[in-house]
Amino acid sequence: GENVGLHLPTLSVQEGDNSIINCAYSNSASDYFIWYKQESGKGPQFIIDIRSNMDKRQGQRVTVLLNKTVKHLSLQIAATQPGDSAVYFCAENTIGGSYIPTFGRGTSLIVHP
């Protein structure tokens, strides 16, 4: 049968729509979070980060929301474009702790023109 473990969660949207990608993190001590974008055949690229003393941070067309109560992180992309199609990873780390971030499994975003 199919091994669903090989398939990333996928979000399909139409061009121009807003996209929301979610990430649940596991370590309640984590206080620094980063979102990365990975296009096919390339390494991950930094998008935006947020510290735990903030609930929201905005960049260009992207917003990261942090809910520490439920250990949930989301990335909102406004007016999604075909160039936004990629796999998106969240990463968590602890300030003053290990320098090794923990990466989530990733979500594949597919933008249809």
Added chain:
Amino acid sequence: GAGVSQSPSNKVTEKGKDVELRCDPISGHTALYWYRQSLGQGLEFLIYFQGNSAPDKSGLPSDRFSAERTGGSVSTLTIQRTQQEDSAVYLCASSLARGGLAGAVGEQFFGPGTRLTVL
């Protein structure tokens, strides 16, 4: 300026052979990481170098895996007696340890990766 570069971009090898993967980090970046990414999976941490400190090897899956970083710059990841399960994309990243973040890792800059296929 130049980003992180990795070579080769693709490597096909036979089971049991040794392979060496190279990473050239961004000049001045004191931290260097190796990750492994299998198809449809996230990033699996392998090893971390920071300046002249002893590397953190806690992610290496077996003693067949080793890595060096010479002169605080270029790094080589070596896999001995390769197995089919070693097939993956091997990613290297470098970063500055940002004092403003009190020790947390800052933005990591990733190379394009080396796709390793073990036949």
